[in-house]
Amino acid sequence: MILITGGTGFIGMELINQCLDSSRPFRLLIHPEESTPKLPKGVQFDAAICAFSDERGLKAVLQDVEAVYFISIADQSTANLNLQQTEISEIESFTHAAQQAGVNRFFYLSHLGADRASAFDLLKAKGIAEHIIKEAGIPYTIIRSSIVYGKGDVFSENLARWIRYFPGRVPILGDGNVNLQPLWVQDLVTCMLWAMDMPSTENNIIEIGGPEYLTLLEILQIIAQKLRKKRSFFDVNTNQLQRWLRLIRSLHRDFPRTAYWMDYFIENQICALDSIPRIFGINPARFHQNIDYLIPQTKGI
Incomplete structure (x- = not known):
């Protein structure tokens, strides 16, 4: 089973839809502060409500989970969020819980340009989060994506x-x-799921973008x-x-x-134009x- 965070955002919803289409078992983690989360209708799936700061709750949520897809929705909020107190602290507690629960793989969706020394808050937070994940001792795949578009995006x-x-x-x-190098959300999520079955993506940072x-x-x-x-x-x-x-x-x-x-x-x-065809054999839209x-x-x- 895979666990999906940020599944109520537009990227997470596409990930859920592709999991449903391919009959991949998944569990959706919903943050208790999400008052009206958008959830798939007419289908049955496993869901859990838990704060990322609740380590005991996270351990229960991670039971029987083999892989985590961590998609943050912090950078899609209208609020002037302090990313140090949101995404970074969430990654710290989540990777710790995942390591204790014996999770076999951790997928993290990052951005091109992520760097701990970046002058931009969003890219700096992504860079710090990447470092935490690499040091957590869990086999990881970090996907640095170009800007993503699709229905419900913020771009x-x-x-x-x-x-x-x-x-x-x-x-x-x-x-x-x-x-910029716009990447269609369906192409991004296809790459994210295919990466699970590709040994070459383990413990690796992959940069992908549109064509x-x-x-x-x-x-x-x-x-x-x-x-x-x-x-x-x-x-x-x-x-x-x-x-x-x-x-x-x-x-x-x-x-x-x-x-x-x-x-x-x-x-x-931007990144190499042939990144997706070369790595995944897909011709992006x-x-x-x-x-x-x-x-x-x-x-x-």
């Missing part, structure tokens, strides 16, 4: 709302030439075209963009649905092929 859906908010000219950070490098400006243009919105874009600096964000948040408190949204657009987040979910079903941003 493309926020950009679509950003475009719809401005009727003519849309502000863009810098010159929009930061390079193309796109600048932020190119991504915005693709989304605008999908939305059938004619837009031009103008450069702003970080302070100016923050002012625009404060204005939008005063009108729409759930925008941009993550406290670390801007971290994705400040520096390049191009960004424009799977973004019909961005077409709004109702009015508003």
Whole structure:
């Protein structure tokens, strides 16, 4: 059996769906602070509610678990979270409990650019978490992913709302030439599951991304075209963009649905274009092929 954390986020939900499709037994760990978790309907599965700080509870949850898929939802929160007190402390207690429970494999979803010395809180927290996992004494696989998109994400859906908010000219950070490598959520999760059966991924850090490098400006243009919105874009600096964000948040408190949204657009987040075909034998989808979910079903941003 595998244990899934963060299963109520958009990546975790895709992982659950693929486990159901392939009849892989799994247990979903739900944090007690999740007031209305999104759960699959019409299917039976094992679920447990436990705080990551409850070591005794974690030991019970980890009973009969062979592998853990740790997906954090801390970086998908609108709150200004202290990642030192959330993700890092959760990883510390979780890896300790997993080691005592005899878990055979620990999968951790990280980000390209993760580094304990990073100037960006999100990437620094991921780097520290990676170090804790490597030192825990459990066979691990760390997957550093490029930015992930799909229905319910905090990347493309926020950009679509950003475009719809401005009727003519849309502000863009810098010159929009930061390079990204969007990865479709289904391709990411397929790699995560296949890695379990690949000995070469054990005790290894794997960097994967989509099949193309796109600048932020190119991504915005693709989304605008999908939305059938004619837009031009103008450069702003970080302070100016923050002012625009404060204005939008005063009108729409759930925008941009993550406290670390801007971290994705400040520096390049890319890896080898052939990473997924070379490692997993999969040809990942191009960004424009799977973004019909961005077409709004109702009015508003």
